[in-house]
Amino acid sequence: MSRTEEPQAVERERLAVASPAQVRAAVRALARPHLGTALSGLAVLTVATGAGLLTAPVLGHIIDLVTQGRAADAITFPVVWLIVIAVVQGTLTALGTTLVARLGESMLATLRELFVERVLRLPLGRIERAGSGDLTSRVTGDVSAITNVLRDALPALARSVLTIGLTLVGLAVLDWRFALVALVAVPIQVYTVRWYLGRAVPLYAAQRVAVGDQQQQLLGTVGGAATVRALRLGETHVRLVGSRSQAAVDLALRGIRLMTRFYSRLNLAEYVGLSAVLITGFLLVRSGQVSIGTAGAAALYFHNLFTPINILLGLLDDAQVAAAGLARLAGVAYGERAPKTVTRPAIPPGPPVRLSGLGYAYQPGHPVLHDVNLDLAPGERVALVGTSGAGKTTLGKLLAGVHRPGLGSITIGGTSLPEPGEVAADRMVALVTQEVHVFAGPLADDLRLARPEATEAELCAALDRVGALTWARALPQGLATVVGEHGHRLSPAQAQQLALARLVLADPPVVVLDEATAEAGSAGARLLEAAALAATEGRTALIVAHRLTQAASADRVVVLDRGKVTESGPHEELVRAGAGYAALWEAWSDKRLQPDV
Amino acid sequence: MPTLGRDILWRAIGGQWRHSVRGSVLAAGHQAGEALVPVVIGLVIDEAVSREDPGALIRWIVVLGVVFAVLSVSWRFSARAAERASQQAAHRLRTELTERVLAPRGGAEAGRLPGELVNVATEDARRVGAVNVAFSAGIAALAGLIVGGVALLRVSVPLGLLVLLGTPPLLLLAHLLGKPLERRSHVEQERAAHASGVAADLVAGLRVLKGIGAEAAAVERYRRTSRDSLTATLRAARAQSWHDGGMLMVTGVFLALVALVGGRLAVGGDISVGELVAAVGLAQYLVNPLSVLSWANGEFAQGRASAARIAAVLATPPAVTGGAGGPPGPVQGRIRLREVSHDGLRGLDLDVAPGELLGVVTADPAAADSLLRLLGRSADPASGTVELDGTALTALDPDGVRRAVVVAEHDADLFEGSLHDNVAAAAASPASVETAMAGAAADEVAHALPRGAATVLTEQGRSLSGGQRQRVALARALAAAPPVLVLCDPTTAVDAATEARIASGIRRTRAGRTTIVVATSPALLAATDRVVFMEGGTVAAEGTHADLVRDSPAYRAAVLT
Missing domain, CATH: 3.40.50.300 (P-loop containing nucleotide triphosphate hydrolases)
Known part of the structure; x- marks a missing residue:
């Protein structure tokens, strides 16, 4: 038979996986043609985020106007500012995220094309030694993992990082002590993220395997339904599907438990940080160093940080998965040696x-x-x-x-x-x-x-x-x-x-x-x-x-x-x-x- | 049995009502807590910062701590309850769908590809289950809206009304802006899926491509697909960006409006500074529960569509109806077909004696297929009767029929598990596994594998060659040792020498029990007691293989060329 002679007992020689340094080099190589897009995207998003952060001080200014007992019309001017800020922020954010998406998607398209090209040109013997399962999982699983992260996470990530960075700058502009106390939340966040990633990455990997197993079992069972019925294996197969499905359910529930514990810890960080900012505001107002409006603006600033911080930290495990996928794709696209093409004199049909x-x-x-x-x-x-x-x-x-x-x-x-x-x-x-x-x-x-x-x-x-x-x-x-x-x-x-x-x-x-x-x-x-x-x-x-x-x-x-x-x-x-x-x-x-x- | 998607959907929630209710109540607590945070910030500004009152500061910081504790703990347990409800509902649907597909009476696969059915059992079941999450999130969003709305109205009635009446049109606008986007992103997702599908397809056919040197053409084709997909993706991303940017702009302008009205009220002394801060915070917050509501609405819509697909599978009519129980008493194995007409069969009469090894030869695949389906009661004859020991098969439960009659089709699937597990799956006894392995020459297959019979077969046995797969499937059928065994083309991918060994193996293993072999292989037919040669859907000639070879030119043409 055609494959009995195959070296089935021989260890698989898995396809190459890129080292972190190779991944960085690959990303640089992919980004190089889009450097202009990358820089302009970053610049536009920075301006957009900066504009958005002006909202809080303007609101603080309105609060100050109120406490100073100004006339009602004095409010109109800062409100116009708020509208200008909204328009600028909206427009530039749209432009910036478009640019970031173009950067990410173009890089991804190039990478997947390189990968497929390299795979198609690998010698068959090399693929047979590696097993086609490895290849298939890279071309489907890894590509889609990276795509999801790029598509959903990259714009959110870029905006979150910018918002957090610029908010801290904004807090510092209000008063440097606000920015300093805002950082008391950081150790809790760092600890939480390390605690989470150590557990999340292996757990989610196990979850993906379990879902894959369930899919595989269903494909086998449903695809072979006629055989299952003919041999009266229905009960066995319902049980098999049930246990694979249950395994996936159990892991999903473990996943949600982990995630809820993660966000509970982040809630603690939010509370500690917010309290610190409020207390600082109290102390600074009492000693006459800042106005009530500034203290209010600082509190609103910090309150607005919750969402981007949660987004950023929540994306870290996806980012890790994508990085692993990237290493596996780049490993083939840049790490596997493609055979050299040689031209030979044309051979007539039917040679000896x-x-x-x-x-x-x-x-x-x-x-x-x-x-x-x-x-x-x-x-x-x-x-x-x-x-x-x-x-x-x-x-x-x-x-x-x-x-x-x-x-x-x-x-x-x-x-x-x-x-x-x-x-x-x-x-x-x-x-x-x-x-x-x-x-x-x-x-x-x-x-x-x-x-x-x-x-x-x-x-x-x-x-x-x-x-x-x-x-x-x-x-x-x-x-x-x-x-x-x-x-x-x-x-x-x-x-x-x-x-x-x-x-x-x-x-x-x-x-x-x-x-x-x-x-x-x-x-x-x-x-x-x-x-x-x-x-x-x-x-x-x-x-x-x-x-x-x-x-x-x-x-x-x-x-x-x-x-x-x-x-x-x-x-x-x-x-x-x-x-x-x-x-x-x-x-x-x-x-x-x-x-x- | 529910037949409507709606029933499926409500049962998915109703079946998990404990978790759903707990999830909803707790999620409501969470939303209320989120709504209270800006309120407390305002109170701190008002009562502690403005009045420079350290006691109030400590008091409100403690209150803030309680609010955070409540919202955090509520979210923690509500998310778990909702996820549990969602996962369990999906699991239950998955099991139910599997049971329906595998039901002895069959019918569920009619007109559906396996991939489609698997998709229904995974994606659609997940979507319907996820309605539980949307349900409790929706309830919670309503609670958040109420708490936020009441808090705002307490600050100021006109301001409260402005925010409460202003946000719905805002969301409607978002919805309208999002509509074309949704359609476009659907198209885009399909394109993107197409690109990854093409890649997977090319990799799956890699050996074939390389065999004919089509690598360059394939690379070129993939590049085109990938670029098309990129164009579509970028178009969708641009639309998404402008949608998001537009929403940012609209909410920003709305916030300015709230600040304008609130600021004027504060200047007039109608509200305090802290209340102004709280109002601005609440206006920002309220966008959240409202968008959760529209998200939940979307989830329900998707859940409905998925539930309809699930209902359609569950409600498929069975392929055969009527009949009960198994054959009475010990089975002799006498098969009798009378005047049977069905797809490819025209008035077929056929008698198989107990213990006979009968060969059936037909050049018409439809006739062979019908015969197999009728004997295993996967289908009932359009007219005429099929009997086992004098009892019409239609009088028996299909599962009962298969207790006595096992039909091993040409393309029988192997399952994930070791080679031994596959052969033993339906085995009558452990001893029958060994004889069956020898009879089907599957012991040689096991011998050639790295871990022998314990080698795990992956992807429905595709790690084996065609001939190896056939031998394992044959061994499995022989090991079941049923009173009547029907085999179809069991050795088409096996070399001649092995085939001859298998032919005598079948004879040896099946001695004394009825066996019908539908095949055109001379090696197999030579080992039978009698051969029936069918033409035009009915018996054209019968006799031993040697007789038929000698006497019937048509038979010779069918089996020897």
Whole structure:
């Protein structure tokens, strides 16, 4: 089977995670093109926040006017000021947050594009060693964690920090002693935040895992509902879903307990700070150093600090999560080495292929292939057969360049495969496996991944060649039908035909087909074999086959047994030879075929 | 059973009424406390600072402490109660939905993708549960409004009226400003989700892309999607910024108005300086509960939409109705189909003797599918009868039928858990697991895995190859050891040599019990007692595999090419 030979016991080599210094460097690199936006955004927001802070002293001035027993009309002028402040603050805040959003979103877009690009260019072998789960969680979970923080938190964060900073300045302008006593709340806040982060980050991480587990369980259970019913596993599965859901609920409740304790502590800080400001106001008014209006303004200033401080401190755990996600994205985008693209002389279709002295081991001491020598004539289609674990898939992957041979060499049309760390600009060998994937979006877009500039007629021709044009035309919107996830669902056989149509469009000189007909039911398999035959026409092809009818239709059959080539020759010749392949063929059909048929 | 979204919504609150009531009362206490803070600040200014009275200062600082203690403790426990109500209601709905989807009578998945159903069980259940939080926050906001309003009216009736009558239009304005924004942000969210969906999709199809060298095209496509998404996001962010800025402006102007009226009243001696401070503070504060109310309104609207989706799933009609209990007495395993017509079947008559190993060959997938569905009573025949030991399946409960008849479909799913757990999931006895593993050649699969049968299969067994998955699923069906087992294409992804071993494994494991194998594989069919060849929805020929190969060209074409 295709993956039994895989190094499942080998430790995963996880993809790179950036160090804090690398993250900082990455952020700098991302921000550099937007420096102007960043600076102007900061400047505009600073002015906006500063303007907003003028409200309190103006209100204080009104209070003073009242205590001084001025005429009612004296109030009008400061009120006009309040209106001017409101208009300036509103306008500049809108402008500033727009600029901050543009900065954050542009950086995020660049980062995710870099990440996806780097991932797509990583060697397959590297990804297989890392496991695709790691990659998927980075591309979904981490990107969305960072997006949420950037979108919701960054503007709030910027405004909160500015408000807090400028309010302290404002307090100091009223009287430096107000600013000083306002700081008595700081030790409580620092202590609270440290206390909280130490607990929140692991707890929320556990919560995300629990929610993910619950999602996974539901997907398995709901997706397999027919199987659950057939085997009467309903009760077990309801219990499983229930316990996963309960685990998520328990963690959510622990989360809210932690959060409420956090804010209770911050309430204490608010109370201590507010009392200190009020007492200071009392003392300063009594000694005649400030007016009642100033004391009132100071109290209002401090009261207005509650919200931004809570916002700021509440965002710290999100920020930590986002920083961790950023390290994982930047690790790949900047830390993983991409192979160098090398240009090679063009190879004519169907070149000769020579595999000589190939040896390969996933784990040292457990070779999967020994000294395999195999020549494929130009345009020859060779079927590779053998029992599970014989090394068929590994041989295919070596030819396709997924793994580098431990021993021996591979040449195609006389040139050797690219060196490690290199990739050819034009792929010489295409690999189609039983793993099918229909890309979400219109069917035509899926096909154009293989040849972006293909015309509608070329797409139809490719579909026609693999016998898929009839059903493709019959789709609700023809080739414009949205397929894949959330779209029209194609059967496994149709998906595999699509893969072969892509192969036709990609038009590589050499093809490796690894059990590309296996996923379909028995009726579909024959259809796919015909399609595979059509798609490999004119190319040099190595076909890993488990259905021997496919082997029979190849130019030559090569039998692999425990990593060694044991037989090689045309189907009839091997059947006549009466060795291993003949026995396989007999198991497949001869026993039931009467001699006269 | 509730069928309306409204019922679901109210039950989600009603079912948690203890927590909801406690949450609401405490949240009201919290809001009242928040409303009192500016009032106390005003009192400190008036009674302590203006009059330079240290005793009053200490008194009011203590009062402020009490207010803070009350608001802090109330919030703490109200938030917990509301969250508990929300989480428990969601959990209950999730369980109920799972039960409905898995109900033996089925039907809930009809026309819905698994992802959709999972979304209903997670997101929609969460939204409906979260209505509990909105409920207690809404009650609390009302309380805050009342306390703040009363405090203001006590300061001054005209000022109080100005604030109380002025804030609702302010919020209405905010609502109207927000309306187009909401629509736009919805579109934007979809675009953003689309970008991350495309990325996940490309990563999922990575091997396929790399196999045909389509990396550059994929990178280009993703870049376009990402840029489109960025444009949409920026447009929405700009709208959001101007909305927020506009609100800031409007509340600022409103505050100036309050200061103007309050200041004139204070100059006239109608209110004290401290009352002026309190009035300004209250005017700022009251925007809060009012916006909480409009937020709660939004949450309810979302909760209603989610509840309607949940209700739709719960109310889906079952796929089969009628019938009760299981087959009476020990099951012989005699299957009889009479004049059965259904999708792909036309007047099919079929008899399977107890203990027989029967092969069924059909080139029409619809016919095979119908046969499997009818035998497992996932569907009832449009006409005709399907009998087990002389009892019509329609007279039995579907779960009762499946106690005797297990249908193992071609695309049966594996579940998260170890390989052994999967095989043993429905096993008749521990001993049957071992024989089944050997019979399905799944012991070889276990052998090839790093931790043997204890290896955990992730993502519905996708860590295995297609052939490995098939063998594990087959072992699971064999281990269930039911009186009647129906297998469909159990070895399509297995190599020829292994398939031959499996064929004899099935025969050995199922000796003496009825087994129906729907397949076109010669290796499997050769191991059967008898083969029925179907064409046009009915039996065209029957006999041993060898006889049919010899005598029927159509059969040969179906199984040997």
